[in-house]
Amino acid sequence: MEIKEDFNLVNNNSFKFEYSCSYYGEAKNSEDILSFIDFSKHKEKKILVLGEGTNVILANDIDYAVLCIKSKGKRIEGKTVTVSAGENWHDFVLWTLKNNLFGLENLSLIPGTVGAAPIQNIGAYGVEVSDFIESVTVVDYQKQEEITLFKENLEFSYRSSLFKDNRNLLIKEITFKLLTSPNTNTSYKALQEFLIQDDIDPEKATPLQICRSVTEIRKSSLPDYLREPNAGSFFHNLIVDDDCLNSLLEQHPELPFFRVQEGTKIPIAYLIEQNGWKGSSFGCARVSDKHSLVLISEDKESTDLLLLAQKISDDLFNKYNLEISLEPTVVK
Numbered sequence: 001m002e003i004k005e006d007f008n009l010v011n012n013n014s015f016k017f018e019y020s021c022s023y024y025g026e027a028k029n030s031e032d033i034l035s036f037i038d039f040s041k042h043k044e045k046k047i048l049v050l051g052e053g054t055n056v057i058l059a060n061d062i063d064y065a066v067l068c069i070k071s072k073g074k075r076i077e078g079k080t081v082t083v084s085a086g087e088n089w090h091d092f093v094l095w096t097l098k099n100n101l102f103g104l105e106n107l108s109l110i111p112g113t114v115g116a117a118p119i120q121n122i123g124a125y126g127v128e129v130s131d132f133i134e135s136v137t138v139v140d141y142q143k144q145e146e147i148t149l150f151k152e153n154l155e156f157s158y159r160s161s162l163f164k165d166n167r168n169l170l171i172k173e174i175t176f177k178l179l180t181s182p183n184t185n186t187s188y189k190a191l192q193e194f195l196i197q198d199d200i201d202p203e204k205a206t207p208l209q210i211c212r213s214v215t216e217i218r219k220s221s222l223p224d225y226l227r228e229p230n231a232g233s234f235f236h237n238l239i240v241d242d243d244c245l246n247s248l249l250e251q252h253p254e255l256p257f258f259r260v261q262e263g264t265k266i267p268i269a270y271l272i273e274q275n276g277w278k279g280s281s282f283g284c285a286r287v288s289d290k291h292s293l294v295l296i297s298e299d300k301e302s303t304d305l306l307l308l309a310q311k312i313s314d315d316l317f318n319k320y321n322l323e324i325s326l327e328p329t330v331v332k
């Protein structure tokens with residue numbers, strides 16, 4: 001495999017930041033992965049793995065050996081499907097539906113690769129990818145060994161997993177256990193309303209109809225990162241206790257909230273919007289006027305974007321004592 005030195009990552013991150021890395025390689029198979037690990041050890045560089053770079057914020061030039069995973073391949077074995085990490089997520093969802101395998105339809109059009117999906121346990125419209133993951137095969141590049149981790153050891157939780165804080169594990173392939181007959185989830189109001197508008201009874205919607213509806217909703221409600229550089233949801237929604245919820249409701253009686261296993265989830269987009277941030281800008285960064293959880297940057301550098309994010313976080317902290325965190329990973 002070819003390894004490039006001092007490589008500009010502009011085409012490897014959805015914000016289009018023009019920062020460089022010390023070394024860059026693309027892995028199409030296990031051999032490439034292992035030779036890149038050897039190379040980075042020899043050069044004494046930490047490895048950063050990128051898929052399509054749709055959930056990452058580069059803060060500056062980075063002293064990393066960056067490995068971009070380009071491996072492709074899908075195989076059906078009995079009731080499971082094993083997929084290489086470099087496959088595009090949405091193409092994979094479409095492929096499952098063509099093969100009469102169901103469950104992932106609510107996750108249509110989430111940007112990024114299959115390999116990135118478990119890291120933040122992508123979720124949408126009441127479904128999380130962890131609902132359908134059986135195991136993940138990884139290469140531990142500290143120990144230089146390949147291991148298969150089963151779901152019970154992957155520490156999946158709301159938009160998080162073992163992989164969030166464990167950057168030694170390079171995801172090589174994922175095995176999914178999908179449904180062979182549909183069991184659709186149309187619990188989210190936005191999805192129900194869209195289906196009804198389309199003359200589809202949400203109770204009877206097929207997985208393909210859900211896939212098309214979610215795709216349409218996302219296209220109309222989220223800015224396209226190819227035209228307006230962004231990384232999707234920029235902040236995590238918060239899980240709060242009843243005291244915090246009640247104090248927020250005193251100030252915002254209309255605040256939507258959702259009871260979940262861990263507590264009560266409140267949509268941060270609502271508070272960002274209520275405090276006048278939607279559509280506002282700072283330098284070359286702005287809060288999308290389509291969706292206040294999405295921050296857009298039109299710059300080569302991330303300074304304005306990170307300052308804008310800090311201003312929003314400070315504002316919510318000062319007003320509500322809430323500490324919000326970033327959903328994309330910041331790499332320094």
Ligand code: NAP
Pocket residue numbers: 110121122123124125126187188189190221232233237258265267269293
């Ligand atoms: P929305 O429908 O406007 O809802 C606002 C928020 O309320 C969402 O964040 C959602 O939480 C929560 N919510 C709504 N109905 C709910 C219910 N019945 N039960 C529990 N929570 C509920 O959301 P949106 O911002 O347009 O996004 C639509 C979906 O796409 C959401 O599920 C969102 O998470 C997902 N999405 C995912 C990614 C990603 O994984 N990278 C990026 C963008 C959007 P949840 O976010 O927990 O669902």
